[in-house]
Amino acid sequence: MFNSFSTYYYSFVKIVNRYLWSGEAVKARPVYVRYGFTVILLAFITLLKLQYFIYIGEKTPFLLYFGVVIIATGFGGIGPGIFSTVVSALISNYFFIPPVNEFHFSRSDNIQVLVFVFECLLLISLSGAVTRASARARKTAIRFHALVENSADVIAVVDASAKILYCSPSVKKALGYTVKEFRKINGFSLIHPDEKEEIEHFYNDLIQSPRKSKSMLHRYLHKNGKYVWIESTVTNLLDEPNVQALVTNFKNVTERVILEKQKEDFVGIATHELKTPVTSIKAYAQILLKRFNKDGNTAAAAMVEKMDGQLNKLIALIGDLLDVTKIEAGKLQLHEEWYDFNTLVTEIVEELQRTTDRHTIIWKLDPVDKIFGDKERIGQVFTNLISNAIKYSPTSTDILVNSSVKDNTITICVEDRGVGIARDQHAKVFDRFYRVSGPGGDSFPGLGLGLYISHEIIKRQGGHIWVESEEGKGSTFCFSLPMDYRLLPEEHTKNNQEANG
Amino acid sequence: MAKKKILVADDDAGIVDAMQILLEDEGYEVIVTMNGENIFTMYEQNPDLVFLDIWMSGVNGSTVCRKLKDSNTTRDIPVILFSANRDTEQIALKCGADGFLSKPFEISKLLDTVKKYIGGPDENI
Numbered sequence: 001m002f003n004s005f006s007t008y009y010y011s012f013v014k015i016v017n018r019y020l021w022s023g024e025a026v027k028a029r030p031v032y033v034r035y036g037f038t039v040i041l042l043a044f045i046t047l048l049k050l051q052y053f054i055y056i057g058e059k060t061p062f063l064l065y066f067g068v069v070i071i072a073t074g075f076g077g078i079g080p081g082i083f084s085t086v087v088s089a090l091i092s093n094y095f096f097i098p099p100v101n102e103f104h105f106s107r108s109d110n111i112q113v114l115v116f117v118f119e120c121l122l123l124i125s126l127s128g129a130v131t132r133a134s135a136r137a138r139k140t141a142i143r144f145h146a147l148v149e150n151s152a153d154v155i156a157v158v159d160a161s162a163k164i165l166y167c168s169p170s171v172k173k174a175l176g177y178t179v180k181e182f183r184k185i186n187g188f189s190l191i192h193p194d195e196k197e198e199i200e201h202f203y204n205d206l207i208q209s210p211r212k213s214k215s216m217l218h219r220y221l222h223k224n225g226k227y228v229w230i231e232s233t234v235t236n237l238l239d240e241p242n243v244q245a246l247v248t249n250f251k252n253v254t255e256r257v258i259l260e261k262q263k264e265d266f267v268g269i270a271t272h273e274l275k276t277p278v279t280s281i282k283a284y285a286q287i288l289l290k291r292f293n294k295d296g297n298t299a300a301a302a303m304v305e306k307m308d309g310q311l312n313k314l315i316a317l318i319g320d321l322l323d324v325t326k327i328e329a330g331k332l333q334l335h336e337e338w339y340d341f342n343t344l345v346t347e348i349v350e351e352l353q354r355t356t357d358r359h360t361i362i363w364k365l366d367p368v369d370k371i372f373g374d375k376e377r378i379g380q381v382f383t384n385l386i387s388n389a390i391k392y393s394p395t396s397t398d399i400l401v402n403s404s405v406k407d408n409t410i411t412i413c414v415e416d417r418g419v420g421i422a423r424d425q426h427a428k429v430f431d432r433f434y435r436v437s438g439p440g441g442d443s444f445p446g447l448g449l450g451l452y453i454s455h456e457i458i459k460r461q462g463g464h465i466w467v468e469s470e471e472g473k474g475s476t477f478c479f480s481l482p483m484d485y486r487l488l489p490e491e492h493t494k495n496n497q498e499a500n501g
Numbered sequence: 502m503a504k505k506k507i508l509v510a511d512d513d514a515g516i517v518d519a520m521q522i523l524l525e526d527e528g529y530e531v532i533v534t535m536n537g538e539n540i541f542t543m544y545e546q547n548p549d550l551v552f553l554d555i556w557m558s559g560v561n562g563s564t565v566c567r568k569l570k571d572s573n574t575t576r577d578i579p580v581i582l583f584s585a586n587r588d589t590e591q592i593a594l595k596c597g598a599d600g601f602l603s604k605p606f607e608i609s610k611l612l613d614t615v616k617k618y619i620g621g622p623d624e625n626i
Contacts, residue, residue: 271585272556272585272586275585275604275605276513276515276516276585276604277513277515278605279513279515279516279519279585279604279605279606280513280515280516280518280519281515282605282606283515283516283519283520283523283605283606283608284515284519284522286523286607286608287519287522287523287526287608290526290608291526311605315605319587322587333588335588335590335591
């Protein structure tokens with residue numbers, strides 16, 4: 001009952017808005033229509049009043065003429081408004097202010113008429129203001145409507161029970177359904193079975209968190225029967241009184257996902273193909289090294305050893321390329337176990353010490369129990385930090401390694417006296433492709449991937465990595481790791497994929 | 502006494518050749534195949550240890566590994582999975598291989614692995 005009443009009320013308001021108080025509609029009407037309409041209205045009201053003179057004429061000469069002025073202004077603008085005011089005043093004077101059926105201009109008559117005219121002028125200016133405001137509101141509404149309707153992303157408004165209240169037409173392009181068809185579908189029924197539970201969980205979570213916004217990437221059944229990849233962002237506006245719904249925008253990103261998959265596969269194959277010849281080159285180099293050593297040809301042996309060192313750099317670069325691709329795809333896998341942190345560090349320090357004659361690695365480690373994580377990956381991070389310390393301190397010799405244990409967290413720092421990093425660059429060193437510039441502005445060689453990968457590895461295992469450095473004085477890179485990151489709250493170890501959607 | 506025999510199965514000629522020289526330098530007898538399907542006939546020569554590449558042309562190394570470990574006649578011969586794949590260790594665990602070696606490798610690591618499973622070329626363990 002109430003519902004149908006409000007529906008009628010809104011359609012009434014809609015009609016009034018369309019035909020009255022719409023600046024553009026008024027301007028679009030020809031002058032004779034505007035004045036003609038006013039004259040007809042005046043005539044109609046006057047006949048009505050004459051017909052029922054006793055009820056609406058005799059004691060209230062101006063009754064209904066206010067209405068005429070309002071409607072005439074709304075329909076025809078200020079001109080017909082003033083016109084209807086003057087005519088109503090004259091009609092009222094002639095027909096309805098006693099003595100009737102004649103014009104008379106006594107002092108009291110004039111005051112009555114003047115008050116009427118004044119009130120009407122107020123009404124007209126008010127009506128003008130309403131017209132302008134409503135025109136502005138309409139324009140804004142139309143603009144936003146156009147924005148939403150023509151957006152390449154699908155925009156949908158969903159209530160708490162996942163019923164679709166509104167959906168923009170671009171859904172046809174994204175999922176093949178028309179808006180009408182799509183609104184009849186239960187949103188969850190088209191989600192890929194493998195992801196359904198996860199998405200439902202995600203959705204229920206979001207409903208509980210007002211004003212929160214979440215993104216996700218999942219498969220959805222297209223009208224053509226094939227699954228497509230959909231990337232969506234949902235914002236909970238249930239507590240916003242004017243919305244009371246979830247607002248979502250999503251798009252079909254199948255092409256992008258396929259391309260990413262191809263790129264990932266390609267890098268996987270390419271790194272494998274690169275590693276294969278490197279493996280045999282490295283093996284041959286080591287055979288040569290052994291044979292030169294056996295024959296006592298130390299000069300040749302030294303050269304082959306350097307060659308082997310260069311090969312190791314090449315192998316690390318190939319590994320970095322593969323790692324970055326995996327991180328981007330959210331597929332960097334960790335192989336976790338309990339391992340002895342200090343043994344790992346000692347092995348790496350000893351191995352890297354062998355690769356440099358110029359630098360001395362001085363290390364002091366706090367005793368620590370076994371920690372849980374990916375030993376190889378943590379080793380990779382530590383190797384990266386020491387290699388960087390060696391690489392970026394071409395003129396100094398000492399590299400200090402210190403570790404400390406506190407509150408179930410191990411912190412290890414690698415300190416050098418090298419070129420250092422300017423303060424404004426500190427935040428950038430863990431970005432992809434960042435490279436340190438040398439003293440002369442020339443950059444050091446490298447892909448700029450090592451610290452980015454290190455940051456990712458440490459983050460995934462619930463740790464932190466940071467730098468303290470001053471240009472020209474050297475850098476200290478540190479990372480800290482919890483003994484067992486599984487004991488941390490979930491958000492500390494969110495991997496890339498979850499963060500991106 | 503006969504020398505220890507090592508079978509190397511890999512589809513890359515360079516790797517097969519280098520492995521052969523490396524291991525023969527150490528005094529082992531080496532037999533090789535570049536065709537994954539041949540591996541079962543190679544077993545007739547009674548190798549003491551097998552190096553098996555994961556990604557052999559036409560044949561999936563981990564499937565071969567699984568077959569070798571499922572069969573009574575071949576089960577007892579140690580299989581070392583070796584590959585450029587970063588997940589070599591996991592694949593080795595899954596298919597029942599005795600050990601793994603990531604490519605590229607240090608010669609010392611290769612020899613450590615060999616010694617761990619069959620000892621020196623003339624040793625009996």
